[in-house]
Amino acid sequence: MTDDRLRTAREALRHQREWFAELRAEAEAGRPVALVNADVPHELFRAFDVPYVVNQWWSSVAASRGAAQSGLDAVARAGLPRDSEPYNTIGLGNVLNGDADDVPGWGVLPRPALVATDRTGDVTGKLFEAWRDVVGVELFAFESAVQTAPVEEWWQTVADQWEHVVGSRRIDLMVAELRELIPVLERISGRAYDETALREIMRLGNEQAEWNRRTRDLIAAARPLPVRVTDTIPAVMLPQWHRGTEWGRDAARALHDEIAERVEAGRGVVADERARLMWIGRGLWFDMDFYRHFEEQYGAVFVWSMYLSIAADGYARYGGDPLRALASRFIGFPERLYVAPEATEWYVDQAQQHGVDGVVHLVSDDPRGGWAITRALEEAGIPVFVLRADNADESAYDAASVRAQVADWLESRVEAAPARR
Numbered sequence: 001m002t003d004d005r006l007r008t009a010r011e012a013l014r015h016q017r018e019w020f021a022e023l024r025a026e027a028e029a030g031r032p033v034a035l036v037n038a039d040v041p042h043e044l045f046r047a048f049d050v051p052y053v054v055n056q057w058w059s060s061v062a063a064s065r066g067a068a069q070s071g072l073d074a075v076a077r078a079g080l081p082r083d084s085e086p087y088n089t090i091g092l093g094n095v096l097n098g099d100a101d102d103v104p105g106w107g108v109l110p111r112p113a114l115v116a117t118d119r120t121g122d123v124t125g126k127l128f129e130a131w132r133d134v135v136g137v138e139l140f141a142f143e144s145a146v147q148t149a150p151v152e153e154w155w156q157t158v159a160d161q162w163e164h165v166v167g168s169r170r171i172d173l174m175v176a177e178l179r180e181l182i183p184v185l186e187r188i189s190g191r192a193y194d195e196t197a198l199r200e201i202m203r204l205g206n207e208q209a210e211w212n213r214r215t216r217d218l219i220a221a222a223r224p225l226p227v228r229v230t231d232t233i234p235a236v237m238l239p240q241w242h243r244g245t246e247w248g249r250d251a252a253r254a255l256h257d258e259i260a261e262r263v264e265a266g267r268g269v270v271a272d273e274r275a276r277l278m279w280i281g282r283g284l285w286f287d288m289d290f291y292r293h294f295e296e297q298y299g300a301v302f303v304w305s306m307y308l309s310i311a312a313d314g315y316a317r318y319g320g321d322p323l324r325a326l327a328s329r330f331i332g333f334p335e336r337l338y339v340a341p342e343a344t345e346w347y348v349d350q351a352q353q354h355g356v357d358g359v360v361h362l363v364s365d366d367p368r369g370g371w372a373i374t375r376a377l378e379e380a381g382i383p384v385f386v387l388r389a390d391n392a393d394e395s396a397y398d399a400a401s402v403r404a405q406v407a408d409w410l411e412s413r414v415e416a417a418p419a420r421r
């Protein structure tokens with residue numbers, strides 16, 4: 001990366017490497033660690049001081065460092081489908097491969113003592129059952145109750161009126177599950193449940209979300225765009241995986257302050273910003289140069305990704321019983337990110353807030369709902385390019401052809417002109 005990388009992005013990466021090296025050393029010394037999906041209540045693990053690795057974070061590391069394919073091959077050798085939710089499966093394969101999957105710069109993913117997921121879809125449930133049945137690891141799986149009463153503009157009210165927005169019946173279900181998880185974590189950690197600790201973790205997580213919201217609003221209003229999306233993703237997400245710590249909160253504040261400095265100085269990602277784009281979907285981990293390519297060739301900057309904006313709008317929960325508040329934080333991510341009308345309204349609102357000229361929409365085989373998001377944006381007058389690819393498995397990805405198609409779309413629908421050569 002060039003020197004203009006955000007200090008806070010570098011610092012988040014440095015911290016993450018140090019944290020992971022420590023976690024690996026502890027796991028080798030026999031301390032139980034957990035592997036959890038992104039959408040389960042990490043805060044409860046933190047309250048018991050059980051170290052956890054986020055499954056999707058690991059996949060992004062493996063995919064960007066060339067270790068995804070060997071993991072997926074191991075999954076196939078175990079007799080499981082190689083192409084069912086690769087993003088959620090890579091870590092399983094890496095653990096099956098053991099020391100052979102030593103990821104450059106990071107090392108080996110330790111074998112967890114416990115895995116936890118929500119059953120967002122049948123596939124996610126099945127593949128976590130493979131952790132139990134093939135690898136022999138204890139599994140805790142949350143049910144996934146559906147939304148029956150979508151709320152308009154959920155992002156305006158969910159932080160305070162979460163009981164209403166999320167719905168009491170769904171919260172009751174997850175709280176009952178959290179009460180089942182508590183004895184599991186007590187057994188693994190040798191500690192008793194401490195509600196005061198959880199309250200403090202929730203408070204710090206709320207403060208972190210507030211800083212993320214200020215940062216998002218700052219970026220939305222800034223002209224030109226002061227920061228690359230490839231910087232904001234790690235600078236937001238690595239602290240997200242430490243949500244509920246002072247470090248996480250302070251990193252979110254530092255990110256805000258660094259971007260504010262850039263806005264103040266009038267710094268832009270490119271000298272001549274000619275198109276503002278939104279990136280919808282997960283990061284394209286194995287081809288992060290994609291974003292830089294369009295900045296350089298078209299002056300087309302990516303002003304938005306869900307990583308910062310869901311951190312800004314999706315996490316704060318004020319007041320109430322901490323277990324209920326925690327449950328309400330994790331119920332409903334799939335519908336806010338992928339299902340109409342909650343997801344579609346949010347994306348259109350975000351596109352308008354950020355003044356985008358077009359949207360590149362990454363659509364993978366899972367999750368569903370992409371068509372409704374594309375349609376809602378097009379109906380709002382925003383051109384969309386649908387990029388069909390898996391975000392973690394590059395085996396069927398052709399970088400040159402994808403770039404050519406996006407370039408055509410930029411020229412024909414966004415009316416962006418290429419740089420003169």
Ligand code: SF4
Nearest residue numbers: 038039056281282283
């Ligand atoms: S990209 Fe989607 S699945 Fe992956 S961590 Fe983010 S929200 Fe979760």
